[in-house]
Amino acid sequence: MTGGRSEGGRSSARGRPEATSHAAIEQAAFTLFAERGFARTTLDAIAEVVGVSRRTLFRYYQSKNDIPWGQFDRTLDHFRDLLSEQADDLPVHEAVHRAVVEFNRFPADAHPPHRERMRLILATPELEAHSVLRYAEWRQVIAEDVARRTGAQPGDLVPQVAGHVSLAISLSAYAAWLAEPEAETSPLLVLIDEAMAGLRQYLGVES
Amino acid sequence: MTGGRSEGGRSSARGRPEATSHAAIEQAAFTLFAERGFARTTLDAIAEVVGVSRRTLFRYYQSKNDIPWGQFDRTLDHFRDLLSEQADDLPVHEAVHRAVVEFNRFPADAHPPHRERMRLILATPELEAHSVLRYAEWRQVIAEDVARRTGAQPGDLVPQVAGHVSLAISLSAYAAWLAEPEAETSPLLVLIDEAMAGLRQYLGVES
DNA sequence: GGACTTTCTGCCCTTGGTGCAATTAGTGTG
DNA sequence: CACACTAATTGCACCAAGGGCAGAAAGTCC
The missing domain is CATH 1.10.357.10 (Tetracycline Repressor, domain 2)
Known part of the structure; x- marks a missing residue:
């Protein structure tokens, strides 16, 4: 539940850099959840706020339900x-x-x-x-x-x-x-x- | 968990009669679950075996997950x-x-x-x-x-x-x-x- | 036969989730 | 600088669960 973890560094700096982070996604998600509630917050909405495609969210979390549990x-x-x-x-x-x-x-x-x-x-x-x-x-x-x-x-x-x-x-x-x-x-x-x-x-x- | 409950009678016999029963749905569902597993059994498949439309299943159970719990x-x-x-x-x-x-x-x-x-x-x-x-x-x-x-x-x-x-x-x-x-x-x-x-x-x- | 009642059904739409292939944005090397 | 290399991002097609809604169907009752 530590709020600011620094996204434990990548193994190397090769390949395309990550466009976002778990922390950024969670922050955006929690804001939206607080505003509209969990069920009425779509993954599209979260993706838009984060500035990333919906498909990418699934590379960070297995499912929408997994977002609140974070790390x-x-x-x-x-x-x-x-x-x-x-x-x-x-x-x-x-x-x-x-x-x-x-x-x-x-x-x-x-x-x-x-x-x-x-x-x-x-x-x-x-x-x-x-x-x-x-x-x-x-x-x-x-x-x-x-x-x-x-x-x-x-x-x-x-x-x-x-x-x-x-x-x-x-x-x-x-x-x-x-x-x-x-x-x-x-x-x-x-x-x-x-x-x-x-x-x-x-x-x-x-x- | 009583297997054979008799679908506690309708209030009256007015209106279109029910086309199936919880018992029939559960029986069909459990058979399919045993064959293919829960996740790979679609509601369409269950509906087909029961001989009823998929939409109707939702009148008997709130969700697919509710079927196994029955009554x-x-x-x-x-x-x-x-x-x-x-x-x-x-x-x-x-x-x-x-x-x-x-x-x-x-x-x-x-x-x-x-x-x-x-x-x-x-x-x-x-x-x-x-x-x-x-x-x-x-x-x-x-x-x-x-x-x-x-x-x-x-x-x-x-x-x-x-x-x-x-x-x-x-x-x-x-x-x-x-x-x-x-x-x-x-x-x-x-x-x-x-x-x-x-x-x-x-x-x-x-x- | 007609009114009434209740269930079933088809259709359309939203959303979560997966598979796959292409694209992109970096790094490192000659 | 051009070129390989690598890993993340992304778009697209697709499947399945689930809900809203209006209309069809199948009974009963008068």
């Missing part, structure tokens, strides 16, 4: 690191929880765009649906770390459940975050903690 | 009933868990089609994504019941988390179920219990 792949690498950084002597759920919280920590000036992006994704049914595919990758990262910590296989039930449940917690927290008015009474990170506490409460667990 | 709305009513049937003195999570298990109990002869349907849905990315919208309704049913039991609002964190987590459990169980070979070593209901146990184990809870 999620790179973020996943970061998440993987966060998970492996957590101490091995922590209870597994605690290690994962801490990594999830860290994953959602953003510098203050990155908050508004992050919130805007997530609002768009979670409030637009097509995007909400499409996001499942991204979530699956995210869950898999967790499953792999949990498997490593517990000596299980990533495909086993407990790692998979861990991934699913962590996602459940996060989505609940995000929904609560976005439901609140602009004046952020509860920061996202607090809500993630509360969602986790809510789960334990629901399951009738002390602590 | 889910009615199933939700059943689920609502199952939840309210659970004793009030049970721990909330236990009541919900039992309702979820019951919800997934099917007569033996309904197993193969149910499994086939879920395999299609969970193995086809487009459908997996689209299903989120169905899951949201299902989660909401849980959230409402949990809210009723705990005196909270359905939108509050704990009811929402309960819905999300129940879904997480169910999806984990289904994935495990479908991963197993045809010879059903573990029935679905057992896997749902195991997924729940896996969650408690993950969270480091006794019992």
Whole structure:
């Protein structure tokens, strides 16, 4: 969710130079989405603003639905690191929880765009649906770390459940975050903690 | 997931009679999906087999993606009933868990089609994504019941988390179920219990 | 038979998305 | 400078999903 990434340089400067960038496309797209809404923004319209042909947009994003997620792949690498950084002597759920919280920590000036992006994704049914595919990758990262910590296989039930449940917690927290008015009474990170506490409460667990 | 529902009668017999039924469309569609796969099956092809115009298909289903889910709305009513049937003195999570298990109990002869349907849905990315919208309704049913039991609002964190987590459990169980070979070593209901146990184990809870 | 009702259907149009071949804008070399 | 080389851009044709709309069709009821 870092706003200004510098389009990790080309391998060499040979061949026709790129006419645009992911950042430029996203900027144009988000503006239009905010104006007319996601569904009523055509790819032609985005292409026109960016100053590039519609066909070219598909070289930068697999689909219209992929535009709002931007650079999620790179973020996943970061998440993987966060998970492996957590101490091995922590209870597994605690290690994962801490990594999830860290994953959602953003510098203050990155908050508004992050919130805007997530609002768009979670409030637009097509995007909400499409996001499942991204979530699956995210869950898999967790499953792999949990498997490593517990000596299980990533495909086993407990790692998979861990991934699913962590996602459940996060989505609940995000929904609560976005439901609140602009004046952020509860920061996202607090809500993630509360969602986790809510789960334990629901399951009738002390602590 | 009842295979043969009888297309709950029209209000009266006035007007042009219906040329087909949800059941007929689903049957034709599933056959084609099995033959060519979901994506490569066009609505034209389905319409031709059913013997109806493509335009008419849209009067029965909102979209191609909605065909595999069939009659889910009615199933939700059943689920609502199952939840309210659970004793009030049970721990909330236990009541919900039992309702979820019951919800997934099917007569033996309904197993193969149910499994086939879920395999299609969970193995086809487009459908997996689209299903989120169905899951949201299902989660909401849980959230409402949990809210009723705990005196909270359905939108509050704990009811929402309960819905999300129940879904997480169910999806984990289904994935495990479908991963197993045809010879059903573990029935679905057992896997749902195991997924729940896996969650408690993950969270480091006794019992 | 005629009025009425409801469904089906054909037609046209928009939009997302893919395949393919040609074009373009650079770099590097002699 | 001209020429090869490379990689990105682009135009074009095409497919499939989906929606709007008006009219045809197939029943029932009087």
